[in-house]
Amino acid sequence: xxxxxxxxxxxxxxxxxxxxxxxxxxxxxxxxxxxxxxxxxxxxxxxxxxxxxxxxxxxxxxxxxxxxxxxxx
Numbered sequence: 098x099x100x101x102x103x104x105x106x107x108x109x110x111x112x113x114x115x116x117x118x119x120x121x122x123x124x125x126x127x128x129x130x131x132x133x134x135x136x137x138x139x140x141x142x143x144x145x146x147x148x149x150x151x152x153x154x155x156x157x158x159x160x161x162x163x164x165x166x167x168x169x170x
Contacts, residue, residue, distance in 0.1 A: 115163070122159045127152035 107115075131148030135141060 119159050119163055122162065123152065123155045126155050 127148045130151040131144050134147045135144035138144065
């Protein structure tokens with residue numbers, strides 16, 4: 098059995114569900130960091146910078162999570 102035969106195709110529902118999970122992993126932390134920084138420091142520029150940093154960090158983490166847990170075997 099080759100490596101290609103081990104993997105089965107995902108249904109549309111599974112693709113949408115897994116995509117939604119990844120989107121939540123990426124967006125929620127960055128929005129929370131942005132809002133909390135804006136409220137605490139009362140500075141929009143710092144809030145934007147910190148929110149962007151958290152966003153890119155979450156993208157890296159979600160890539161590792163999607164490769165590990167969200168692939169159907």
